[in-house]
Amino acid sequence: MFSIKKLTAPVAFILSFFLAMTSLQAQESQTREALQGLSPDEVAVVRKVENYLNSLRTVSSRFIQVSDGGGPAEGQFYLQRPGKFRFDYDDPVPITLVTTRFSLLYFDRELREATYIPLSSTPLWFLIREKVELYDGISITSAVETKGSIVLTLKIDDDDLGSQMTLIFANNPLSLVKWSVVDEQGITTQVSLIDPVYDNPIAPEHFSTKDLNLPRPGRNRVDD
Structure with a gap:
């Protein structure tokens, strides 16, 4: 198998530099394509949001969810970057997402x-x-x-169903406060965070499934 390690040092350095530049150029091309059609001011807003989200570590909050044609639902939301979030809906909606x-x-x-x-x-x-x-x-898309908010509207590239998502941030300081999703049927679901707390430690058990007493592998129900 071809290996850069087997090359002489000058050649290996040149090849490594070339590969790095190729990767960077591909990334820049991907960035330009994703932001195509946005004004310079809009691109600056996207970069501002991107930097904020990368600095965000945790969110814990009550939430209210409202969908077209349905009643409101409430519960508790936890997010820990990277890789974790959980929604515990209050009764009478007996759902947990984790x-x-x-x-x-x-x-x-x-x-x-x-x-x-x-995921x-x-x-x-x-x-x-x-x-x-x-x-x-x-x-x-926009x-x-x-002065008081940032609204970012986006679409997932691999979503063939045409869903659209809007993220809403309070400004000064920048903070995620709400999002909405429009599905393929045109139904809008909005989630608003109530008294959110940012970047405070969250107990690990909030991202555990032990409290759910899950079915054993191969079973859909606990009492099968």
């Missing part, structure tokens, strides 16, 4: 049924990546900044 190592667990606490969903198919997947890159798999 990330596992490779997927999102959708657990019905009343029926004791567990369903695993690929990449969930609206918040890009927020919990090791590095948030708003050009990687995402197309920004970025608007006012």
Whole structure:
């Protein structure tokens, strides 16, 4: 197998430099494509949001969720970057959503049924990546900044269903306060954070599934 280590030092250095530059150029091309159509001011807003999200470590908050044609739902939300978030809905909505190592667990606490969903198919997947890159798999359609808020609208590139997501941030200081998702049927779901706390430590048990008494592998229900 070809190995840079087998080359002489000058040749290895030149080849390594070339590979690094090729990767950087590909990344820059990807960035330009994702931000295509945005004004310089909008690009600056996207960069501002990207820097904020990469600096964000944790969020804990009550939330209210409202969907078209449905009643409101409330609960507790936890997020820890990278890789973790959890929604515990209050009764009468007996649902818990929590990330596992490779997927999102959708657990019905009343029926004791567990369903695993690929993380990449969930609206918040890009927020919990090791590095948030708003050009990687995402197309920004608008970025608007006012004195009090920033509104970022985006689409997931691999989403063939045409879903759209809007992130809303308070400004000065910048902080995530709300998001909405429009699905393929045109139904809008909005989630608002109530009295959020940012960058405080979150106890590990909030991201554990031990409290759910999950079904054993191969079973959908705990009492099967």
